Every structure is written in structure tokens, then in C-alpha cells.
Amino acid sequence: MFKKAERKRSYVKIALCGVSGSGKTYSALLMAQGLGEKIAMIDTENGSGELYSDLYDYDVAQIVPPFTTTNYINAIKEAEKAGYDVLIIDSLSHVWNGAGGLLEQQEQLARTKYKGNSWAAWKDITPMHDKLVQTILQSKMHVIVTMRSKQDYIQTEDKKIKKVGMAPVQREGLEYEFTIMFDIDREKHEATASKDRTRLFDNTVGAITPETGEAIRQWIDGGAEMSEPDPVVVPVAEPAAKSIEYVKFEDNKCFVQGNHGWQNVEELSVEALKVILSKPQFEKAHSCAQACLDAIEVATGAIE
Structure with missing residues (x-):
């Protein structure tokens, strides 16, 4: 192996x-x-x-x-x-x-x-x-x-x-x-x-x-060895205070707060969606993130 x-x-x-x-x-x-x-x-x-x-x-x-x-x-x-x-x-x-x-x-x-x-x-x-x-x-x-x-x-x-x-x-x-x-x-x-x-x-x-x-x-x-690719994840903010808002909904869209500001869940990569699902501060966005993952899986399967 x-x-x-x-x-x-x-x-x-x-x-x-x-x-x-x-x-x-x-x-x-x-x-x-x-x-x-x-x-x-x-x-x-x-x-x-x-x-x-x-x-x-x-x-x-x-x-x-x-x-x-x-x-x-x-x-x-x-x-x-x-x-x-x-x-x-x-x-x-x-x-x-x-x-x-x-x-x-x-x-x-x-x-x-x-x-x-x-x-x-x-x-x-x-x-x-x-x-x-x-x-x-x-x-x-x-x-x-x-x-x-x-x-x-x-x-x-x-x-x-x-x-x-x-x-x-x-x-x-x-x-x-x-x-x-x-x-x-x-x-x-x-x-x-x-x-x-x-x-x-x-x-x-x-x-x-x-x-x-x-x-x-x-x-x-020189044959320098490439390092493993960095994971493509949305930079997410760790909870520092209960007053911080991490999820909001506007115009029927779901947004999450990260280190680069508000990000539309619909536009995130598969890896970033998985990060959201793993973080408790994004609980209100879990259903949206999971739906996006399901949609991507269905679409990718259809293309293949």
C-alpha cells in the first residue's frame, strides 16, 4: 500500500x-x-x-x-x-x-x-x-x-x-x-x-x-514535491460571544458570517458546506447547507 x-x-x-x-x-x-x-x-x-x-x-x-x-x-x-x-x-x-x-x-x-x-x-x-x-x-x-x-x-x-x-x-x-x-x-x-x-x-x-x-x-x-492541496473551506468564525449573529435570511436566501463577511450558502463549495454542518453556531443554516449538498450530489450524478 x-x-x-x-x-x-x-x-x-x-x-x-x-x-x-x-x-x-x-x-x-x-x-x-x-x-x-x-x-x-x-x-x-x-x-x-x-x-x-x-x-x-x-x-x-x-x-x-x-x-x-x-x-x-x-x-x-x-x-x-x-x-x-x-x-x-x-x-x-x-x-x-x-x-x-x-x-x-x-x-x-x-x-x-x-x-x-x-x-x-x-x-x-x-x-x-x-x-x-x-x-x-x-x-x-x-x-x-x-x-x-x-x-x-x-x-x-x-x-x-x-x-x-x-x-x-x-x-x-x-x-x-x-x-x-x-x-x-x-x-x-x-x-x-x-x-x-x-x-x-x-x-x-x-x-x-x-x-x-x-x-x-x-x-x-528539481523535482520539488507538491504539497497536498489546501482544503477549500469557508473561513468561519469561532463563537466568541453569544451576541454575535452567524446566520441570517434575506430575500429567501441564507447567509452565514465568516472571516470574510456574509456569504451566500448557495454559492459555497462542497467542503465549505460540510464545515457549516459541523459548526453548532451555524445550526440555523444546517438545513440549507444540507439541501445544497443534496442538490449538488444529484446534479453531479446526473452529469456523470
Whole structure:
């Protein structure tokens, strides 16, 4: 059953996050130069990915609305089939909240299929999202995705709203799936590694260059062993005082209070729903969380 552990080469999955104008596309191309020789880009930004064609040789495939998971998955598989070393997905945010993306599909399904029940509509959307994520993670290429950032807020114990930094425009928890996640500053275009399983970067990286990609490739070629993926769970607040409110209902939706503010139970991952079910402070949300788990199980079984 057990065997001696050995170092294996792997394909890294990297996320670059930042607001518009922070230089995500340019940084992705610079990093890709150091990672591999044959580079492809999935462009969802109206051809902006080709503006840097003088920088390096790379191929481009455009995705136009509707930004469905199927269109992304087909493009990823085509890139893998063509034998590219590095694939840049610019941007992954469109599949979440772009025209025809998952949020728009969820709203449409709620209206047309589930009689306005947005909660029930997630049982169709979650398997689509999970399939795209697994396609990225299992692809035999290095993958660099760009994601737009937005200001994130939380509600403190005294009911005040507090800024807590930037968050990617994507489904909650997706950032845990990547090998490295860089946040790029708009003013100086410098990056910080908010997550780094390679342990190559000490938080602040500076401007991303081809040397950044080369350092990652050397780590890969050295056979460095990947650590086990972090569990994708919603950061939940432990009970500190009986006065704290952990569950609320608004517009026929159930929300839970975590370290990143109020989160819609319908939008949480399977792992996060299980965490909710294990915490007594979320008892009022247990029935909602269990219903979501049941719906996801049914939908996933139907797809398979």
C-alpha cells in the first residue's frame, strides 16, 4: 500500500490577480517566457492579448460571449492537444460574471426553470464550475490565469463595515486551488505572493519578469514535491460571544458570517458546506447547507 516517497515533476497552476490596469496580461506573458517555450493564450479581452505580440512568440485563441464553461474547457483541451508548454487564460473572471457566464446563467435558470428560486439553480451551476476547475488543475500544461480584483469587505462584531483588502472576481475559495497566487499592485505593478506552495517567494516579489518564471521552472525541474492541496473551506468564525449573529435570511436566501463577511450558502463549495454542518453556531443554516449538498450530489450524478 505504501511506497517510498519520491520527488516528481509537476505542472504548476498560477493565478495573477489585480484591478484593471495593474498589468496582469503583460505580467503573465513575461512569466510564461521563463516557464516554457511554446506558449498559448486564451483571450477574452477583445483581442487585447495580441497587443504584446512584439514581446514574444505566442499563439492566441479568442473566446467571445457567451463566456460558458464549455467554451473555456474546449479551448484548454485544444491547447493541451496541440502540445503547448504554457497556457495563459486571460481572463478567468469572465466565466464567472461575464456575459453568459455562470452568474448570469444562474439567474436565468432561477427565473425559467426554478420559478425564481435562485438557491435551487445552483445545483446546475456548481457542477459546471467544478468541471472547469478540474480541467485546469488536471491539464498537462503550466497554466497561468488572470483574474480581476475587487475591494472586499467584512462586517465586524459591532456591525460596522470594514475593508479587508482585495478579492478575486471568482467563486469563493477558488484561490486555494492554485500553486501560487500573486496579487499585483496597480500603482507600481509589483506583485506579492499571497499563496505560495513552492516557498520560493517571501511575500513581496516585485515586478514579475521572465526570471520569475525561470525560478519556478527550476523548482519544477528539481523535482520539488507538491504539497497536498489546501482544503477549500469557508473561513468561519469561532463563537466568541453569544451576541454575535452567524446566520441570517434575506430575500429567501441564507447567509452565514465568516472571516470574510456574509456569504451566500448557495454559492459555497462542497467542503465549505460540510464545515457549516459541523459548526453548532451555524445550526440555523444546517438545513440549507444540507439541501445544497443534496442538490449538488444529484446534479453531479446526473452529469456523470
